[in-house]
Amino acid sequence: MNRTLKGILFAGLTGVFWGLTTLATKLIGKAGVAISTAVFFRMVIVVACVGPWLLFCHRDQLRIPWRYFFRIFIFSVLGPTGLYLGFMLSIVYLNAATALVLHYTYPMLTVLCSSLVTGDRPGKWDYAGALLVTLGVLCSVLTPQWTLDTNIDVRGIIWGVVAVIGLAGQTLLVRATVTKGGMSRWAFFFYSHLCAVFWISLYITLTGEWGEFAEITPHIAMLILVPTILGCLIGYILYYSSLQYVPASVTSLMASLEIVSGVALTAVFMGARPSVPEICGCACIFTAIALVSLSRMHIHHPRA
DSSP states (O other): OOHHHHHHHHHHHHHHHHHHHHHHHHHHHHTTOOHHHHHHHHHHHHHHHHHHHHHHHOGGGGOOOHHHHHHHHHHTIIIIIIHHHHHHHHHHHSOHHHHHHHHTTHHHHHHHHHHHHTOOOOOHHHHHHHHHHHHHHHHHTBOTTSSBOTTOOHHHHHHHHHHHHHHHHHHHHHHHHHHTOSSOHHHHHHHHHHHHHHHHHHHHHHHTOGGGGGGOOHHHHHHHHHHIIIIIIIHHHHHHHHHHHSOHHHHHHHTTHHHHHHHHHHHHHHOOOOOHHHHHHHHHHHHHHHHHHHHHHHHHSOOO
16 A cells, blocks of 8 residues: 555544544533543543553653653643643534534645645645635534524634644644654654643633542443544544655545544434535535545556
């Protein structure tokens, strides 16, 4: 399997696994448990799993300069803290389709900033794909009558924007570890989550939500654990691996499959059927994925 196809496949699978988080978040919110509780455990589980693996198998990757650690500590306010908290809260305040399509404005931000951060120069089809993703976002805020939905919760939009900035920044910085070096992507993954434990703990302290931990039942624990293992650990392993083979702009667009995965799972298990505009938004995402994938395959396999 060639590198480009492998990178596209990894990113696409990432989107499928990430879709589980959407359903789990809706169920956690419905159960009345604070989202910050789920985010805290997600951080701790990632650190507990990745830390020992790096320590025993790749100890040299844990040795990074203090200036790198300081940068990660500052950035971890947005990613993964703002990413996880913002995305999950946007799902609570918005319907699943709207939250997901809003989330996937991040490919546009990734494309616009890619050359500056990673040194990769997006092609014209990358820009076209990002524009299609943005069009999909516009469809998601329309009612079934194709008018602007004025009942959208502004809190969901704000938290969604925080998540977009966090994921775009994380995508670009991890890709930069491949194109520019400095540290391994797995060291970045570990230290960003380790620092994020501090920030989410501070958030829980300021909001007074530590008492929510007493509300966790075995059912809630499974809703936290399964998406963390599949969506976060396995999902980000695939996502970071994809960034080793293809530019950040391509990876971010391919991961848009999360929209279809998340909307489908939510519709099946919670009866939340997407509207026609939301379906059109998903169609725009699929078109963008096909466009960018075919263009990349053409670049690496031109006609003789």
